[in-house]
Amino acid sequence: MIPFNLTSALAIYRREMARAFRTAFQSLIAPVLTTALYFVVFGSVIGTRMEPVGGVPYGAFIIPGLVMLTMLGETTSNASFGIYMPRFTGTIYELLSAPVGVAETLAGFVGAAMTKGLILAAIILLTARLFVDYTIADPLLAVIYIMLVAAAFALFGFILGIWADSFEKLGIIPVLVLTPLTFLGGTFYSIRDLPAPWDRIALANPIAFLVSGLRHAFYGTADVPFALSLGLTLGFLLACVIVIAVIFRTGWRLRE
Amino acid sequence: MAVSDPILSIRGLAKTYRGGTRALDGVDLDIRRGEIFALLGPNGAGKTTLIGAVCGLVRPSAGSIHAFGLDLARDWRAARARIGLVPQELATDMFETVWRAVSYSQGLFGRRRDPERLEAILKALSLWDKKDAQIRALSGGMKRRVLIAKALAHEPDLLFLDEPTAGVDVELRKGMWEQIAALKQRGVTIILTTHYIEEAELMADRVGIIRGGRILMVDDKEAMMERLGTTEAVIDLAAPLAAMPAALGRFHLELSPDRTRLVYRGGTGAGGGRAEVARLTQALVQAGIAYVSLDIRDSSLEDIFVDLLGREEAA
Numbered sequence: 001m002i003p004f005n006l007t008s009a010l011a012i013y014r015r016e017m018a019r020a021f022r023t024a025f026q027s028l029i030a031p032v033l034t035t036a037l038y039f040v041v042f043g044s045v046i047g048t049r050m051e052p053v054g055g056v057p058y059g060a061f062i063i064p065g066l067v068m069l070t071m072l073g074e075t076t077s078n079a080s081f082g083i084y085m086p087r088f089t090g091t092i093y094e095l096l097s098a099p100v101g102v103a104e105t106l107a108g109f110v111g112a113a114m115t116k117g118l119i120l121a122a123i124i125l126l127t128a129r130l131f132v133d134y135t136i137a138d139p140l141l142a143v144i145y146i147m148l149v150a151a152a153f154a155l156f157g158f159i160l161g162i163w164a165d166s167f168e169k170l171g172i173i174p175v176l177v178l179t180p181l182t183f184l185g186g187t188f189y190s191i192r193d194l195p196a197p198w199d200r201i202a203l204a205n206p207i208a209f210l211v212s213g214l215r216h217a218f219y220g221t222a223d224v225p226f227a228l229s230l231g232l233t234l235g236f237l238l239a240c241v242i243v244i245a246v247i248f249r250t251g252w253r254l255r256e
Numbered sequence: 257m258a259v260s261d262p263i264l265s266i267r268g269l270a271k272t273y274r275g276g277t278r279a280l281d282g283v284d285l286d287i288r289r290g291e292i293f294a295l296l297g298p299n300g301a302g303k304t305t306l307i308g309a310v311c312g313l314v315r316p317s318a319g320s321i322h323a324f325g326l327d328l329a330r331d332w333r334a335a336r337a338r339i340g341l342v343p344q345e346l347a348t349d350m351f352e353t354v355w356r357a358v359s360y361s362q363g364l365f366g367r368r369r370d371p372e373r374l375e376a377i378l379k380a381l382s383l384w385d386k387k388d389a390q391i392r393a394l395s396g397g398m399k400r401r402v403l404i405a406k407a408l409a410h411e412p413d414l415l416f417l418d419e420p421t422a423g424v425d426v427e428l429r430k431g432m433w434e435q436i437a438a439l440k441q442r443g444v445t446i447i448l449t450t451h452y453i454e455e456a457e458l459m460a461d462r463v464g465i466i467r468g469g470r471i472l473m474v475d476d477k478e479a480m481m482e483r484l485g486t487t488e489a490v491i492d493l494a495a496p497l498a499a500m501p502a503a504l505g506r507f508h509l510e511l512s513p514d515r516t517r518l519v520y521r522g523g524t525g526a527g528g529g530r531a532e533v534a535r536l537t538q539a540l541v542q543a544g545i546a547y548v549s550l551d552i553r554d555s556s557l558e559d560i561f562v563d564l565l566g567r568e569e570a571a
Contacts, residue, residue, distance in 0.1 A: 003333050005333065005337075005366045007363055007366045007367065007368060008363065008364050008365065008366050010363060011360055011362075011363025011364045012364065014360075014363070015356075015360050018356065022351065086349075089347055089348070089349070089350070090343070090345050090347030091347045091348060091349050093311075093313055093341065093343050093347060094341075094361065094364065094406065095364070096311075096312050096313050097311040097312045097313060097336060097339070097341045098336060098364045098365055099332070099333040099334070099335075099336040099337040099365060099366050100333075100364065101333070251315050255312070255313060255314060255315050256273060256308070256313070256314050256315065
């Protein structure tokens with residue numbers, strides 16, 4: 001039997017969820033406001049003058065990208081803070097002295113991140129509904145894909161929070177890497193519509209695959225085959241799990 | 257110094273930090289079930305590293321640790337579920353309430369929710385009326401008690417207290433000692449480090465002295481005081497003595513340079529010295545030497561500690 005302390009993992013999960021609700025304004029209200037602003041500007045004002053993209057009205061077209069935009073940033077920051085703060089304040093001693101290993105820690109942290117990702121996506125989609133009409137072609141696939149991406153970026157944020165040794169470094173990746181890549185990853189346009197050679201260069205951006213993957217679940221149209229998006233997401237998830245397992249094994253930045 | 261059926265057994269434990277500092281240098285230590293063990297040592301002696309190695313905060317460079325007969329390198333999950341740690345630093349989740357913080361600790365260490373148990377712990381630590389307060393709003397002494405409550409939430413059999421009364425005022429320190437005594441009553445084995453040697457003298461069953469990452473000595477507190485302790489008596493004479501009378505030759509005596517004071521040093525800290533001083537006063541009377549005052553003092557654990565470290569330094 002694989003040793004696993006379910007009670008411990010649940011304790012971590014509950015605590016992470018409680019942390020999100022304690023900072024509800026930052027984690028939940030702020031995304032609503034940001035999304036609403038995007039829809040006012042791009043959906044209602046500019047969107048009405050735009051051609052449909054791949055048969056999807058522009059206002060609806062940008063929804064998956066906006067979900068991705070907010071979710072990647074939020075999930076990464078939230079998870080990175082979740083592990084960085086205990087390191088910073090010293091409360092990490094409790095986690096390190098507890099009967100939990102990488103399995104319980106990740107189950108708790110990542111499970112909470114997936115839940116939060118779904119809640120966040122639901123809030124964005126409901127907000128979007130106020131501005132544009134849309135129907136999701138494959139809701140189940142969308143839910144699964146959102147959970148996968150949330151899990152992957154929670155793990156990524158976890159690594160970031162262990163790597164960072166200052167608040168500045170903690171903020172750098174979401175702001176300087178994730179947001180620009182999401183903007184350039186086809187949130188507001190189809191990368192197939194880009195002039196050569198930019199349509200190919202854009203494919204070097206992994207986030208383009210994520211946006212495309214979610215758009216496939218929403219509308220059945222995508223810039224790249226869905227299998228590629230799914231494969232990349234799973235590959236990234238697996239890579240993060242391996243990195244974290246190594247971190248726990250070696251104690252890097254956790255145990256002296 | 258092997259102990260039969262120890263609750264904690266450490267062998268050849270070494271830790272060299274990156275950068276080359278050797279914090280632990282081959283520590284062997286056995287802890288008896290149910291005792292209070294005080295680990296004494298100056299700053300940087302390796303006390304916190306030793307605790308960290310047992311509790312999973314520090315990865316040992318060499319050596320083995322067994323707790324409850326479990327090898328910590330292998331069965332750490334089972335072992336850690338029965339170990340509690342109160343760290344030296346006041347590291348708390350400031351925005352949590354006391355109640356949530358202790359509930360989290362209970363779950364994290366694999367215990368099912370048990371509000372009654374938590375209530376009992378908080379009441380015993382006089383934190384019950386603060387259970388819904390955010391930890392940041394509490395005083396330093398209360399924060400330390402929150403840390404103790406968190407460490408007790410899973411009812412550990414082995415509890416580490418790293419400087420439990422550092423920065424705690426006298427009144428609270430006494431309360432803390434009562435708490436520690438009550439835990440011992442319940443069968444919890446306690447290992448504490450402290451700067452207050454008075455604390456070790458008052459609480460501990462056994463004392464270990466650590467310095468430079470090595471255990472210099474481990475012994476029962478009484479045995480240590482008996483073996484290393486001394487009695488000192490200062491006798492002020494009514495008139496200066498020309499020379500030390502032959503009748504007093506069998507005592508460990510010194511005559512002060514102004515010849516008005518006799519200083520006795522000898523015996524053990526466990527009463528032998530006092531008996532000898534009584535015989536000395538009789539000898540003084542028989543020899544017709546009058547004295548005006550007599551002051552007797554047994555050396556404390558602190559004297560022993562300072563003396564031992566001083567000798568180590570000289571060696």
